[in-house]
Amino acid sequence: MRGITRAFAFGLAVAFLAGACGGAGTGGTAGTSSPQTSAAAKPKFEVQTFMYSIQVKGKLRIGTQEDNPPFSVKNPTNSKWEGFDTDIGREIAKAIFGTQGDPDSFIEWVPVTSATRIPSLTDNKADVIIKTFTINEDRKKQIDFSDVYFSTGQRILVKKTNDQIKEVADLGGKTFCAQRGSTSEQNVTKAQPAAKALLLDSYPACLLALQQGQADAVSTDETILFGLVKQDPNTKIVGKYFSDEPYGIGIKKNANGDRNGFVDFLNTWLAAAIKDGTWAKLYEKHITPVSGDKKQAPKG
Amino acid sequence: MPGAIAVEFPDLFFGGLWLTVQLSVLGLVGALVFGTAVALLRISPVAPLRWAGAAYVELFRNTPLVVQLFFLFLGLPLLGLRFASDTFDNIFRAAFVGMALYHGAYVAEVVRGGLLGVDRGQIEAARSLGLSYLQTLREVQLPQTFRAVIPPLGNIAIALVKNTSLASTIGVTELLFGAEIVESRTFRAEEAFLTATLLYLALTIPLGLLVNGLERRLLVVR
Numbered sequence: 365m366r367g368i369t370r371a372f373a374f375g376l377a378v379a380f381l382a383g384a385c386g387g388a389g390t391g392g393t394a395g396t397s398s399p400q401t402s403a404a405a406k407p408k409f410e411v412q413t414f415m416y417s418i419q420v421k422g423k424l425r426i427g428t429q430e431d432n433p434p435f436s437v438k439n440p441t442n443s444k445w446e447g448f449d450t451d452i453g454r455e456i457a458k459a460i461f462g463t464q465g466d467p468d469s470f471i472e473w474v475p476v477t478s479a480t481r482i483p484s485l486t487d488n489k490a491d492v493i494i495k496t497f498t499i500n501e502d503r504k505k506q507i508d509f510s511d512v513y514f515s516t517g518q519r520i521l522v523k524k525t526n527d528q529i530k531e532v533a534d535l536g537g538k539t540f541c542a543q544r545g546s547t548s549e550q551n552v553t554k555a556q557p558a559a560k561a562l563l564l565d566s567y568p569a570c571l572l573a574l575q576q577g578q579a580d581a582v583s584t585d586e587t588i589l590f591g592l593v594k595q596d597p598n599t600k601i602v603g604k605y606f607s608d609e610p611y612g613i614g615i616k617k618n619a620n621g622d623r624n625g626f627v628d629f630l631n632t633w634l635a636a637a638i639k640d641g642t643w644a645k646l647y648e649k650h651i652t653p654v655s656g657d658k659k660q661a662p663k664g
Numbered sequence: 665m666p667g668a669i670a671v672e673f674p675d676l677f678f679g680g681l682w683l684t685v686q687l688s689v690l691g692l693v694g695a696l697v698f699g700t701a702v703a704l705l706r707i708s709p710v711a712p713l714r715w716a717g718a719a720y721v722e723l724f725r726n727t728p729l730v731v732q733l734f735f736l737f738l739g740l741p742l743l744g745l746r747f748a749s750d751t752f753d754n755i756f757r758a759a760f761v762g763m764a765l766y767h768g769a770y771v772a773e774v775v776r777g778g779l780l781g782v783d784r785g786q787i788e789a790a791r792s793l794g795l796s797y798l799q800t801l802r803e804v805q806l807p808q809t810f811r812a813v814i815p816p817l818g819n820i821a822i823a824l825v826k827n828t829s830l831a832s833t834i835g836v837t838e839l840l841f842g843a844e845i846v847e848s849r850t851f852r853a854e855e856a857f858l859t860a861t862l863l864y865l866a867l868t869i870p871l872g873l874l875v876n877g878l879e880r881r882l883l884v885v886r
Contacts, residue, residue, distance in 0.1 A: 478848075479848055482851065505851070506851050539751050544832075544841070544845070544848070545847075560751075562752075563835055563841075565833055569734075569738065573751075576742070578738075578741065579751065
């Protein structure tokens with residue numbers, strides 16, 4: 365018992381010393397502002413910020429979905445996470461831990477679905493959710509969002525041979541498939557109350573249901589539909605946008621200072637990534653192959 | 665108040681509960697009929713019948729129910745088979761068949777155990793009195809078996825009621841599905857899932873009592 369207490373006290377003392385040194389170091393660099401000698405230098409954060417505690421912990425927990433192309437896919441052949449959202453996550457990891465080494469070594473990937481996004485933040489299972497996560501008022505009551513990092517709208521996917529369904533209004537009496545727990549279902553039923561919802565856990569399952577004629581249409585954000593068209597060229601996207609979907613990075617609300625400075629940090633990082641062309645590069649890498657267009661920023 | 669949210673969304677909670685009840689009752693009847701038939705195959709004197717029964721039990725007992733449900737819903741249509749042309753009829757029937765097949769495998773093992781538990785001497789006596797194989801089965805073995813296997817069958821029945829929640833993954837709008845939809849619309853996760861839990865208990869606890877009652881009534885003092 366005594367041994368344990370002593371070991372604990374020793375651990376505390378070490379942690380305190382380390383903390384004190386870290387604090388002094390932060391002050392020192394800020395004061396002298398020595399020019400960055402190498403890109404590998406670790407970014408410095410104030411001790412009370414969330415970024416500092418993540419840096420000390422050594423891992424950023426990123427919640428995203430395993431099958432949500434072109435935003436996030438866990439490649440079944442090599443288990444590597446790929447897509448726009450996952451690369452956004454890697455850029456954030458670099459902004460916290462520095463550009464040295466493989467950003468994945470600082471990341472713990474947490475698989476989530478639409479329905480588990482908010483609970484995984486409020487239950488503190490993930491530090492950020494980057495998963496085609498639409499910012500809306502209801503959700504803002506539960507969690508915080510960064511600024512818009514991607515902007516799209518909801519449209520409809522049908523078989524190429526289908527010429528009856530052209531707009532959301534044409535879904536009356538028809539079966540459409542959407543992901544359970546997403547806003548897509550509510551947007552369709554708001555626009556066309558006579559539409560029948562088949563709600564499954566993922567869009568690949570919805571695509572299968574569409575191919576088999578078990579659903580007449582799949583409806584969700586256009587960018588996700590782009591990914592589905594890529595999987596099955598016998599489908600097409602129809603209709604105008606009938607919703608605005610501004611995506612944000614979700615984080616837990618600051619409580620007792622446990623997320624100090626995190627929203628501001630993400631927004632500053634995002635503005636810089638748009639300005640220096642990193643954002644445009646990720647768009648071109650992941651979205652252009654399915655959409656055919658190029659963008660410099662989330663809006664326009 | 666967990667109950668209040670059920671009154672706010674009666675379609676999702678009570679409509680869902682009704683589907684859960686339907687799926688449970690139909691699934692249980694299917695599992696009992698099917699499982700008993702398979703148990704008879706497994707003790708049959710004909711070897712290929714025994715093999716077929718064993719293959720079925722191992723296949724369905726050793727794979728996840730969710731996988732079986734997805735196969736019935738999205739796999740069979742690839743082979744040109746579908747339970748109904750209407751999508752929502754199809755998913756409900758796929759869920760029912762999945763419940764019956766999966767739990768049927770467990771029922772088969774329980775009933776087989778019961779059949780094997782009947783005293784060998786009784787079977788020999790019945791046969792020497794001139795009863796045929798099937799008559800012996802029907803008049804001597806099965807009645808005693810069902811009496812003996814009521815407690816384990818009760819376990820399976822309760823497991824089945826809870827496992828109907830997996831039908832939500834193929835889009836059946838049962839109780840858990842309703843709770844998830846309410847949660848995503850209201851963000852009142854605790855209330856929604858606590859209410860669903862209470863409604864499941866309202867099904868499973870009386871079911872357990874029913875099984876206990878049956879067991880007492882049919883108890884044979886040996």
